Every structure is written in structure tokens, then in C-alpha cells.
Amino acid sequence: MSDIPENLKYAATHEWVNVQDNQSVQVGISDFAQQELGDLVYIELPKIGRKLSAGEQCAVVESVKTASDLYCPLSGVVVAVNQAVVDEPALVNEAVYASWLFTVQADNLAELESLMDAKAYQQHIDE
């Protein structure tokens, strides 16, 4: 069973987003994703200041000798990255919803509408 907090929104590519103040949005990977990937050994995050479009490939996580792409759920500019998970990728496996990867200053929060709520995401991973 995957843990899917109600207060987050989810992308089909298994990222979660958490809206903070001032249109800034934290992005991480879902519990389902970390279970599917297995133990993370390396994380490559976008540079601060990089402009991203919704759905753009922007980060890579490595587990079991496999490097997998991550995608940015919303358009915006990267304003922060979580150095703690870069230094210790296993944190993501241990506490997946506390371990945000990067923060985006969103261009338009209306894009959240295209993401899934917890119920829809549960259906998505059950398919």
C-alpha cells in the first residue's frame, strides 16, 4: 500500500507538489514512486534560477543501477533545492513526503487544476 497524503497534488509521472506561501511550490516524489524505484543512491536536481515548463524533464534519481527522469509538475522558476537529499538520497526512501527535492516559484497556480488529488492519484496507480 502506498501512502497518499490528502493535502498534496500529484502528477501522472509520480511527483507530489505542496503549495507554500507566495505561489512557491515544493516538489517531491510519491511513496508509490520510491517503492517502485527502490533505494535511491543519487539525486541530480535542477539549478536554482532555471526556468521550467510543466512536464519538462528536470531531475534524475538513481536506484538499482538505473537512472530515472523526473518531471516538473508546474511551470516556473527553481528557487530552492534540497541539498540534504542530494547529500543523503536515502532520506527520500525514509520520509518521502518530508523530503522535498526542489521548490518552484509557479508562473500560474491555475496549472494545479491539471494535477490529481489524492483520490484520483490512487486510481491512477491502481490502473
Next chain:
Amino acid sequence: MIAQQPIHIKNLGIQKNLGIQDYRDTLQAMQEYTQTRDAQSPDQLWIVEHPPVYSLGLAIKREHLLNTRDIPVVQSDRGGQVTYHGPGQLVVYTLLDIQRLQLNVRQLVSILENAMLQTLAQYGIRATAKPDAPGVYVADKKIGSIGLRVKKGCCYHGLSLNNAMDLSPFNGINTCGFSDLEVTQLANLGVHIQTHELAIPIIHAITETLS
């Protein structure tokens, strides 16, 4: 790419025996195939050998390159650290839509490990996989390696299995990031076969599992 006539296998799409191919060219061809594939594109297995080359994983630590001499070093985009490829090593690239196959990366790695284990068993070699260090080992010496990349639910790169090659270039690196990891090959274990023949049971094992 000097592709021979593709062979269709059951539901699994296409297998191509490409012979000896430049590492960079093959990497580019895999990236292109993966970038441009759609939901209908067939899964493919590419069988190759490479001229001598060190390939680096995405997260490579340069300290694992010890003495690469005049052998080219190519930065790749796969998982894993550094490894060596050369003639006499079988390389099977797996270009699969793993989302369509409903596999996660851990299952995919197990399938590739099991294909190598089954093949080695057929030749009377008892090998093992290690949960904490993916790959295939004979008495703690590495014989088979795995490295993969996943983009939009599709994978490329694949596996390499040491058959009858010059193993000395492995001394120039910390293979897979381990300073004390020794390597071996079928020829050192008393099994003498052509590298392209070794591909047959490997491909059979992979296709059996996937189809």
C-alpha cells in the same frame, strides 16, 4: 549503424544483432530511438560488442578512474559507476517500454540478472546476484553488469556479460565504484564459446520472461 535484417520475436518486437559498434554511436542511436518512440513502437533488444572503451554512469566519481591509459572514456547517461567494454564482452541493450510491460525498475533489473544467471547455469557456472550491488557474480568476482536509463517510462542501456576478452583494462578503474572488486569471464571458467552465440540463451531468457 550496420543493422542486419531485424528478427521479430513473438510480442517482443525486434532483436538486432549489430556486431561490433562504436560506443558513442550506439548510445546516440539508443537515445534517438527512446526520444522518438510512441505507444506503438516495438520493444527492441540490440546485441553488440564494443571496441575498447570505458563508459561512465551519470553519478560517476572521477576517483574511480585510476589509469585509463589510451582507452577512450565516454560519459554516458545510465545508472551505475564506471565499467569497461571490449571485444569478447556480450552487450545486450534493452529498449523497452517498461510502463507498457508493467514493470518497475527493480523487476527489470531482476529479469536481466536472472537471464544471465540462467545462461551461466546452462554452461555449468554457478553465479549469484547480490541485492545490495546489482549484477552477477561468480565466487564474488563480477561477470555480468547492469546499467539502465529510464525516460518517460521507457528504458535503454542494458547488460554486459564478460565472455572471452582482455580483462586487464578493468585494472585501470574501480569497477562499478568498488576498489577491491575482481572480474571474471566465461573463458576463465572453462567455457569457450563465441560471444554472439552467448547472446542466444540470454535473449531467449529475456523474451521468455517478457512475453
